[in-house]
Amino acid sequence: MVTPRSRGSTSSGLVDRLDAAGHVTRHRESTDRRRVTLRTTEAAQQANAAFLGFAGREIAGSLRAAPPEETRAALAFLDRMTAAATTANARLARRARTGG
Template structure:
């Protein structure tokens, strides 16, 4: 990836529009997540955690509490309390399913998966329709672009995690 100074680069209208659309998607997705929270009776931060656990489980890579903490930007202690709330509310369970019995993974409950499916059935029609209306080349191009943007953001986040406020190391 080229090293580009964002403050010294002349951006064209389409590049600026792309950044605005990415922001718009992030805002709209965050709002959908808040609606999911309301739908299943969770606060926005708990709904975010629930969504992370659900998507990881569906991808076949269930999260540990430590992985969840990193993904949602919370301390391990705060995440433990959050997972306790999700467990008490009947949304997730802790499992010791590996040969290392100390390793805990988080799984959603059947009732939570059913509630999420009901939400998606009601609220996911427009997003599913937009994706299905895209041709294969468009989807592949979007995937490649989003992969580059995600890699770039992850690299920036990695660099930032070692710096104090104001850019001091």
């Protein structure tokens, strides 16, 4: 189970790794030292654009090759997953408001 405390340290670890890899930089733009703005680096933006350009072509080719019934089934599945996640988020938000 992820507790609020472990969530913070997990997020911190992730940001530390992204920073160390040169993907993001931290900026403190507020007098509140706890508040940090993350910005992607130019190198990360270029790598992302290159990947998305390549992946976009690959994905488009796969979509063109997929039979319509397969595409409909995949979309129906994703719709169900989106509805389930939306329901779960709403339930969590209610729980947070009511404290239960």
